[in-house]
Amino acid sequence: MARSGAFWQRLHRWASPPGFYRLSGRWVPWLAAASLALLALGLVWGLLYAPPDARQGNSYRIIYLHVPASFLALAGYYVMAVAGAIHLIWRVKLADMLMSAAAPLGAALTFLALFSGSLWGKPTWGTYWVWDARITSMLVLLFLYLGVMALRQAYASRETAGRACAVLALVGTVNIPIIYKSVDWWYSLHQPATIRLTAAPSMHPDMFKPLLVMIVAFYLFYAWVLILNTRAEILSRERRAAWVRELAEEDVT
Amino acid sequence: MPGPGAGFAALLRRDLLLAWRRRGEVANPLIFFAMITALIPLAVGPEPSLLARLAPGMVWIMALLGTLLAADTLFREDFLDGALEFLVLSPQPLWLLVLARVVAHWLVTGVPITLLSPLLAALLALPGSGLPALVAGLGLGTLAFSLLGAVGGALTVALGGGNVLRPLLVLPLYVPVLIFGTAAVARAAAGGESAGALALLGAITALALLVSPFAAAAALRVGIDG
Amino acid sequence: MPGPGAGFAALLRRDLLLAWRRRGEVANPLIFFAMITALIPLAVGPEPSLLARLAPGMVWIMALLGTLLAADTLFREDFLDGALEFLVLSPQPLWLLVLARVVAHWLVTGVPITLLSPLLAALLALPGSGLPALVAGLGLGTLAFSLLGAVGGALTVALGGGNVLRPLLVLPLYVPVLIFGTAAVARAAAGGESAGALALLGAITALALLVSPFAAAAALRVGIDG
Amino acid sequence: MSPAAPLLEFQNLCFERNDLPLFEGIAGGVREGDILQISGANGAGKTTLLRVLTTALSPAAGSLCWRGRPLPRARTRYLTELAFLGHAPGLKLGLSPRENLRWLGGLFPQRHGAAETALAVLGLADWADAPCAQLSAGMLRRAALARLLLSGAALWILDEPLAAIDRDGVALVEQLFRAHLDSGGAIIFSSHQQLALPGVKYLELAA
Amino acid sequence: MSPAAPLLEFQNLCFERNDLPLFEGIAGGVREGDILQISGANGAGKTTLLRVLTTALSPAAGSLCWRGRPLPRARTRYLTELAFLGHAPGLKLGLSPRENLRWLGGLFPQRHGAAETALAVLGLADWADAPCAQLSAGMLRRAALARLLLSGAALWILDEPLAAIDRDGVALVEQLFRAHLDSGGAIIFSSHQQLALPGVKYLELAA
Numbered sequence A: 001m002a003r004s005g006a007f008w009q010r011l012h013r014w015a016s017p018p019g020f021y022r023l024s025g026r027w028v029p030w031l032a033a034a035s036l037a038l039l040a041l042g043l044v045w046g047l048l049y050a051p052p053d054a055r056q057g058n059s060y061r062i063i064y065l066h067v068p069a070s071f072l073a074l075a076g077y078y079v080m081a082v083a084g085a086i087h088l089i090w091r092v093k094l095a096d097m098l099m100s101a102a103a104p105l106g107a108a109l110t111f112l113a114l115f116s117g118s119l120w121g122k123p124t125w126g127t128y129w130v131w132d133a134r135i136t137s138m139l140v141l142l143f144l145y146l147g148v149m150a151l152r153q154a155y156a157s158r159e160t161a162g163r164a165c166a167v168l169a170l171v172g173t174v175n176i177p178i179i180y181k182s183v184d185w186w187y188s189l190h191q192p193a194t195i196r197l198t199a200a201p202s203m204h205p206d207m208f209k210p211l212l213v214m215i216v217a218f219y220l221f222y223a224w225v226l227i228l229n230t231r232a233e234i235l236s237r238e239r240r241a242a243w244v245r246e247l248a249e250e251d252v253t
Numbered sequence B, C: 001m002p003g004p005g006a007g008f009a010a011l012l013r014r015d016l017l018l019a020w021r022r023r024g025e026v027a028n029p030l031i032f033f034a035m036i037t038a039l040i041p042l043a044v045g046p047e048p049s050l051l052a053r054l055a056p057g058m059v060w061i062m063a064l065l066g067t068l069l070a071a072d073t074l075f076r077e078d079f080l081d082g083a084l085e086f087l088v089l090s091p092q093p094l095w096l097l098v099l100a101r102v103v104a105h106w107l108v109t110g111v112p113i114t115l116l117s118p119l120l121a122a123l124l125a126l127p128g129s130g131l132p133a134l135v136a137g138l139g140l141g142t143l144a145f146s147l148l149g150a151v152g153g154a155l156t157v158a159l160g161g162g163n164v165l166r167p168l169l170v171l172p173l174y175v176p177v178l179i180f181g182t183a184a185v186a187r188a189a190a191g192g193e194s195a196g197a198l199a200l201l202g203a204i205t206a207l208a209l210l211v212s213p214f215a216a217a218a219a220l221r222v223g224i225d226g
Numbered sequence D, E: 001m002s003p004a005a006p007l008l009e010f011q012n013l014c015f016e017r018n019d020l021p022l023f024e025g026i027a028g029g030v031r032e033g034d035i036l037q038i039s040g041a042n043g044a045g046k047t048t049l050l051r052v053l054t055t056a057l058s059p060a061a062g063s064l065c066w067r068g069r070p071l072p073r074a075r076t077r078y079l080t081e082l083a084f085l086g087h088a089p090g091l092k093l094g095l096s097p098r099e100n101l102r103w104l105g106g107l108f109p110q111r112h113g114a115a116e117t118a119l120a121v122l123g124l125a126d127w128a129d130a131p132c133a134q135l136s137a138g139m140l141r142r143a144a145l146a147r148l149l150l151s152g153a154a155l156w157i158l159d160e161p162l163a164a165i166d167r168d169g170v171a172l173v174e175q176l177f178r179a180h181l182d183s184g185g186a187i188i189f190s191s192h193q194q195l196a197l198p199g200v201k202y203l204e205l206a207a
């Protein structure tokens, strides 16, 4: 009982904006260093040393951006929705700040996945855009992100905006698997003569290893930027609080 | 105190009465829906084979747009004239009252569109074998549209206009309904089996029925403050 | 006393400012149309050749629905919050103020969809040769939609919604716009000549420009009595 | 539910807008037969406080008790015994007063069959079946007040009930208030006017 | 335009709803420095009469003259010299008070650059740039009254200008009225309250 009490106390301190701000301040340099190093490693490995593809030549190398970005675009939505749920149920302000930091980041990654994919489409399919199942569902995901961002921006009161966005994100969560499934189903139903996204057979290990590095690097990068965004959000919302003023004075002196 | 059924019935009655008083405005989208469908052959050419292929998708898109744009007023008016405050402060469960609003909306927009659809589909040369799937699918699908639209309407109720924000929130949620709905008609029209798609559509509608009233009620409690 | 230009400018400014406040971002209407376009392949299937034939009609219908249903509320809000009384009791000519409302409405709904239409048409695989006719036609046509919608909106404020025949008075005027508009694009996309259809479209728009502000102003003077 | 417990009691209420407190440390309550007037300048927060008391808004801090039970939990019970009237009358303009009372009767506990008399008491006998859009400002307000007569609520929370009401109407409202208090009810209301009622307590909000 | 002619004069006004007269044979007028209060019970027709006087509604019978000229013809001239405020404030809730005054300034003659002071006089200096949706009921009414200060209109026609206004606000409005009358203006207004102003004339409408 006493131990769990201590645990809750610690969690509470942690989930308070100043507590999180101090704690995360210690992680930021490590995360930055690790993600930048892995990004550099993966990019150099993937772009310079991995062998060219037998059919696609060098254009396939865009995969090193495209695939990690696609992974995180989806994972990012769940980060956002879980934060929203925590805010809605337990009224943890920090969760709301995390959520508002996660939305633009996820939207940017989704856009990167779409953009890199359509750049890739030109050499492989001969067109920037086809109505493929996965592409369509990615587009829908982008709209879900944009909806959350637009809703937050539309409310004058932060308090209200946060809870409204949480409701929307949660409804979206229920729907994402359904949307993905249905779009896949739609695709297999119509069976157009276009190329399948998963046409590439299992990859050569020399191509795959740098991809793995890039994926890990993107996860770390995501965590880093998310924390930076959240810290900025904390400062802007708590700018009137005493601890932020003290912090600013420390910085000045 | 009146039972929960009383609140549901009272609100449903009220909304149908109001719709009846304003039947011109209610009929507006419906007449449109019919006129535009009649114009489609002008836009894409009169070949029956082409029209028949397009028919399921076109009718569904029209139904979607019709319900979507009408959903704007789902909670907005109640908000402006203060009636929404009564709904939120009623001892009745708010989700049930939301459901009454949604059912009224569906009866006024979705059901007429559904009933009208065989005529429109016939104009677009859809083979008769597709009609049952079209009607059944639209009946379920427009209910799902109204349910999901209510969540968007509740989230934007205090925001003024909301005309453009709300569709942005809601349209992504409409995707599965649209896919299964059109698939059912297309298959049935091609002489195939549509029961699977309709069953999935029914499952989605059932899920929306389970989730939306609660989500919309939560959104209303939040959104009432502006 | 301010000249008539001042009233026009003040009202236009007001409406654009309100639109800006409400939409938060100007991007929202664009996202809306992009999203509906994305739903079309889901409904009718992804084949480019099929989409291309459908593209002119669909883009036009979306433009029409977007403008029309928004136009129903063109004067409703001003009526409810009392601002309409100020318009009617202004020493400025009422038709000019009505025109300002219409132009603002067009700038906010018609113009964005016109500007976006090449992108949407491209997503729907419309051949490039159809694009100029699409843009020119939509520019003119959406203005005509807004003008005609204003008459409908003024009548709604004036007469209440109880009359089912009322939409039928205004709706038929949209039909020629839609017919000539889609015909122009379809011809141009097929490599033909679209100038004739566009000229007719221009003539209709000019006629609407001449008649609508006066008709709407007259309806409003009647309508402020409720 | 001890008989000694006040009907509504609130302590240390604080409401924030964008992290700035609009009011803080507000306390008070009403017992059976009590009438409490919230006063204060325009923008002082009267409407906001009344909405917090109805639970439509949640306070940033502080507690509310209904008949001795803390409020977020006793909410349904509280709402069945509460009648609220805000700035906007909440009547549908397309429906008649009678039709409006009818749908409200489905949402809130209401005595049966009394709509006729309630409207007559408020001077709307001839207008019971006209659409509310045709009523004058004061008549619309009267129609909204008719609901109070129908409800068996113990507590009335009213935001500017006298707005747009003529002088005879004010006297009528005072009489209705007195009857409600005499029958063991309580009233919390805001107004810029002074009522000719004995024993009104005040809660002054500073701007 | 004889200097002796009253500003507004009306004779034998009759207004009908559904062929039943709401009021008949109403006559009166205001000269420079005059203030006329329309009184009467709820539904007596005060709002309707004021709207007839602004020309928003047309009477079934009777005549109106502005500075001695019959009204349907002298309408544009009349409207440039009239400032009207109805039940609904007519401000767009999405815009700030300052922005609202600005668009109204395009529609009506308005003195230049005084918006700042007008809002400050009405106690809205801090709220000049907040959206009107965030104002309380009384603050919104005050913003609507600010327009009167800006306009150079000779005649003010006001429907319940004191609604939702607090006690300090009423004193302020009385002061504004006095200043307008002293500068040669005239006022016609309806209210259920009594103003502390000398020389108010009354026009009582029977219900």
Ligand code: HEM
Pocket: A063, A066, A067, A070, A071, A113, A114, A115, A116, A117, A118, A120, A121, A122, A124, A134, A135, A136, A138, A139, A197, A198, A200
């Ligand atoms: C706008 C266009 C595109 C979008 C939105 C898109 C989207 C996606 C997404 C969401 C994933 C992750 C899949 C998962 O998590 O299971 C992915 C993976 C992948 N994409 Fe794309 N893609 C696009 C274009 C392309 C193109 C043109 C190609 C190459 C022909 C391509 C090849 C791949 C490959 C090889 C993978 C990883 C293999 C796999 O996990 O299945 N993509 N894409």
Ligand SMILES: Nc1ncnc2c1ncn2[C@@H]1O[C@H](COP(=O)(O)OP(=O)(O)OP(=O)(O)O)[C@@H](O)[C@H]1O
Pocket: A156, B225, B226, D017, D022, D040, D041, D042, D043, D044, D045, D046, D047, D048, D049, E133, E134, E135, E136, E137, E138, E139, E164, E166
């Ligand atoms: N939705 C809102 N968003 C932001 N601020 C608001 C909102 N509603 C009210 N306020 C502000 O809260 C304060 C209190 O408003 P409230 O309506 O409670 O005042 P009030 O005492 O009822 O005034 P009145 O006498 O004018 O009715 C005001 O300063 C107002 O500007």
Ligand SMILES: Nc1ncnc2c1ncn2[C@@H]1O[C@H](COP(=O)(O)OP(=O)(O)OP(=O)(O)O)[C@@H](O)[C@H]1O
Pocket: C225, C226, D133, D134, D135, D136, D137, D138, D139, D164, D166, E017, E022, E040, E041, E042, E043, E044, E045, E046, E047, E048, E049
């Ligand atoms: N649009 C309308 N249609 C039909 N009757 C109306 C309409 N508007 C008002 N009336 C009726 O005309 C009469 C006078 O209304 P009016 O609004 O002028 O009263 P008022 O004196 O201003 O009352 P209040 O003190 O309540 O503001 C009322 O009986 C009302 O019911």
Ligand SMILES: [Mg+2]
Pocket: D046, D047, D048, D159, E136, E137, E138
């Ligand atoms: Mg108030």
Ligand SMILES: [Mg+2]
Pocket: D136, D137, D138, E046, E047, E048, E159
């Ligand atoms: Mg009145």
